[in-house]
Amino acid sequence: MTREWVALGTVLVLVGSNLFGLIYSMLVLKTNIFKAFRIQSKSYQDAIFRKRMPLFLFNFIILLFVAGAGSYLIYDSIDTSLTSLWIIGLQVLFAFVVDDAWFYFFHRWLHENKFMLRHIHSIHHRATTPFPLEYLYAHPLEWMLGMIGVGIGFALILIVMPINVYALWAFGLLRNLHEIHIHSDLQLPFFSNVPFLSKTKHHDDHHSKLEGNYASTFNWMDRIFKTTFKK
Numbered sequence: 456m457t458r459e460w461v462a463l464g465t466v467l468v469l470v471g472s473n474l475f476g477l478i479y480s481m482l483v484l485k486t487n488i489f490k491a492f493r494i495q496s497k498s499y500q501d502a503i504f505r506k507r508m509p510l511f512l513f514n515f516i517i518l519l520f521v522a523g524a525g526s527y528l529i530y531d532s533i534d535t536s537l538t539s540l541w542i543i544g545l546q547v548l549f550a551f552v553v554d555d556a557w558f559y560f561f562h563r564w565l566h567e568n569k570f571m572l573r574h575i576h577s578i579h580h581r582a583t584t585p586f587p588l589e590y591l592y593a594h595p596l597e598w599m600l601g602m603i604g605v606g607i608g609f610a611l612i613l614i615v616m617p618i619n620v621y622a623l624w625a626f627g628l629l630r631n632l633h634e635i636h637i638h639s640d641l642q643l644p645f646f647s648n649v650p651f652l653s654k655t656k657h658h659d660d661h662h663s664k665l666e667g668n669y670a671s672t673f674n675w676m677d678r679i680f681k682t683t684f685k686k
């Protein structure tokens with residue numbers, strides 16, 4: 456697999472998962488098929504998708520550029536073989552654990568630093584009743600700093616072994632799908648039963664109450680540091 460294919464594959468994973476996010480958002484906003492699973496009863500603002508669109512697109516382009524160019528540049532450190540599924544699975548899990556820890560402290564700081572909360576993080580919190588693609592709705596500075604955890608996770612893997620390209624793609628796909636889902640305001644039966652995974656309710660409460668539940672992927676960081684939102 457050439458350098459160009461690695462970068463193209465990364466871009467396609469991100470385009471595909473965000474296309475899914477777009478369809479999911481339309482179904483949540485424009486139809487009633489998921490209504491029974493909604494967490495909040497509040498209705499969405501008129502023309503909300505159109506209002507969000509410019510920043511969605513801007514952050515999506517940043518994401519494509521950083522991830523596409525990043526995977527192109529680190530090509531020499533990437534293993535493109537279909538190595539053991541154990542190695543791929545462990546790399547994905549490790550990257551998620553590191554990324555989630557980064558996101559926890561970064562996100563908590565965005566709330567505890569009143570300047571950052573008022574001028575940067577308040578943009579993401581315009582969504583009090585989120586819909587799937589609102590995971591993309593954040594100040595571009597927050598959006599870019601939020602990606603650092605992914606870089607740290609894969610840099611740490613690189614100390615021990617090459618980064619597997621399938622682990623990189625699987626991580627990108629699952630991270631995006633999970634982010635899309637936790638902003639859906641929906642409690643779907645299957646996802647509500649996966650242990651340790653942060654459920655939609657976890658992040659939805661963060662959006663509606665503006666306190667606690669700072670982690671994104673797993674729920675253990677909030678448990679360890681006692682920041683789980685309590686009613």
Ligand SMILES: [Zn+2]
Pocket residue numbers: 562566576580661
């Ligand atoms: Zn927040």
Ligand SMILES: [Zn+2]
Pocket residue numbers: 579589590638658662
């Ligand atoms: Zn959010």
